Amino acid sequence: MPAKKPFALRLDEKMMKAVEKWAADEFRSTNGQIEWIVYEALRKSGRLKEKE
Template sequence: MTGDKKKAYPLRISAAVLDAMQHWSEDELRSLNAQIEYVLRDALRKAGRLKPGKAAPADDD
């Protein structure tokens, strides 16, 4: 990581989406938290909303 501090954030998410993310994270050998962060970061990058240098890979929790 590039020195960015992690912040905790309570996330409300549907059971179906959470279950799908859990299975996806297992398939990718990531923690659920790391998978959610990866998906969010990828969406932000694709939308041009992530500043350069902020796309460091997530720590595998």
């Protein structure tokens, strides 16, 4: 598994509550949900190489 780099992220309260709800709905942690959102955005934009 690749190393993970800590990163501070500031979100407004309304956005954070929406992400927390989404994460709970999908049985993920809030951090896991944010990681998944970023991964999907990178993959869909072609900025992340697919695993070989």
